[in-house]
Amino acid sequence: MPRFLKEFFNRNGLGVGLVMLGLVLFWTIGLIILPQLSMLDFSFRHNLPPPAYGGPSDTYTLENYQYLIFGPEGGSQSFNSVDLRVFYRTIIAAMFVTLFNLILCYPIAYYLGQSKGNHIRIFALMLIIPYWINEILRAFALRIIFGESGVINTVLMGIGLFDSPFDFIRNDIALYAGLGYAYILLMIFPIYNVIESLDRNQIEAARDMGASWAKIHRRVVIPYAKPGISSGCTMVFMLSAGALAAPQILGGPSSLWFTQLIYQQFNDNNDWPQGAAYAIVLLVTCILLVLAIMRLFKVNMGDIGK
């Protein structure tokens, strides 16, 4: 038995140690690492009926990835413009949603982090309550509001801004509002946690030195809150790029989210390898983007999730 294992069991006892080790290994290897590797492997396979698995035709192939870029073989177009456009749109829209959330949430997080008193607990409660409501129901609520006879259209037409109802769903406004809505808490809490620990004296010192309100934020608060901002942005970006419920419920009939394509490959086309390939593309792109942006803003991975 290696030394570190012996030490480990000495410290925890054989029984507790074994259970602990078993659970951790099951989680990290059996639930996290192996399934991802298995999906990666699967994405390089042909779509075969179950009896053909392991047979002579069960070889590795790039066709699933080629399909995303070039479309079906012998197709009329040189590129799979439909799927690629959906992919591009998903990434751009997820970035936009992240930015929107950051701008919306930063003042709130700053306010909550810097003020003291009982009402802060009430605000925190009001923030958390919507997050406990089912994701589907939250999307449903927005659909009611943005619907053709919804409250917003009624109000806008009442004011006289529009003559006929504005189709928020077809124009994807409902979708962006819904995605932003769904992840507000994930943006606020990391920023709040960091700003709460910011010493108020620093801000006052800056103010005494004559720094303007904007400058205090730019030079003192934001650099300090960077880990919180980056982990909030990372979570919101990853979750909105990978969202499925909100696009299904709030998305316009003509516009798709990339996850919906994955869903279609799995459930409608029954082409699992193709779906796995799309999922891999989504995952890898998102991770690379996040890493690139973190490098750009000089943040460490270890700060995420704190």
Place this chain on the structure above:
Amino acid sequence: MNLSALRVSVWIYLAIFFAYLLGPLVIMSVTAFNSSQFPQATPWECLTFDWFGELFRDERILNGIKNSFIIGAGTVVLSVAMGLAAALMLTQIWPKLRATYYTVVIAPILIPGVVLGISTLVFWDRINRMLGLGPDSFLSNGIFLTVIGQSTFIASYCLLVLVARLQRYDTGQTEAALDLGATHAQAFRKVLLPFMRPAIASAAVLAFLASFENYNTTTFTFGQYPTLTIELAQKVRYGINPSISALAFIIVVLTVFFALLNESIIRRRQLAFAARQNKSVGEVTSGVKLPRFLSGNPAAIVLVIFCIGAVTIVGTATAYSPDACIARVTEEKRLEAEQRIQELREQREEERRQREEERQRNFEGVFDPEELEPGSDAPEEAAPEDDGDSGFGNVFDPGNLQSEEESEAPQEDGNTGFGSVFDPGNLQSEGEEEGAAPSDEEDSSGFGNVFDPGNLQSE
């Protein structure tokens, strides 16, 4: 910037922000009480509680709730156990490996749920095949797959909660227990677990809520066991009605109730603690003398008001019957529709008169298709029987069946070969007003005139 102006703008911003956050939920809850077939707050029709009845009669929703609870229980057990083990491991692991290990266990939070669902499905399907099991084995069971898939990332949430508490644990306590002769299992159960209990409780609640509301992962793994969220998503995607709002209202109420309860208990403890420290509780209590549970505890006061409100609503629901109001709204709609029909009829008549004049001027009119119209006055009387069903518009309005196209295409009505040569209507004089189609919607044209009551008479 002026300080008071700043303060006002902060409050305005907060108000807008919370309106965005809570407004949708409030409006959704309100729609549960509107009798309109489509969930909407405006125009308000009638106060009704029927949607709750409809909700509880829905077998699929009830079955979904049952599955959600089973899966939630499984997920809580598995993910709290894994999260605790991983948190303990984090404190002991070889420092060089710690960063990598931390990345691995935190990663599931960031991996899109869709990807987790797919990888779980693909991986266990492969294991299942390697073991040579059939498609209905335990490993491809929807409940098993969903618990596994959800636990993959929910355990990370649990880990974060548990680590926060574990960092304050003094390992000297365990060592002391071991020195006093406890076994490792005893030290774990009697020393570490009691210390971790509050964190374990919050991790369990968090895990259950996360499991209950999860959609992205579950949608790939649920198999034969759709959870409540899956059922809701299907309902919302394929035709919505206010019974979903009713469910949402119940969930909102339960959430608010438990949040307030939790808050007031915490506050109560704080107050008790302050009292024990001999700090003046008088500072927090206001002039009004309140029961002890409520004193200086705004959350508890809100909670009580909230409960009274809930009881009132339930009380009203049992006593109140919306039938009268619904009947009135239906009547209003009927009148409105009738008025519309009347207007159309007059308009139609006007046009007819003009055409008639023109025709007489042109010496036409004998074989004019207008005359072939087989309608009679009978369906016209039935026409205003609009049931006020806003969702369907007037598609099923019997009056619609007699559409405008009728006059242009009389062949469609089943008399094909003969046109309407034998139509008794032909015998009628020109001046008589024939069934002016009261239709106001294009939808009706799709039916042709196949169901025109007039057709039967014309045979």
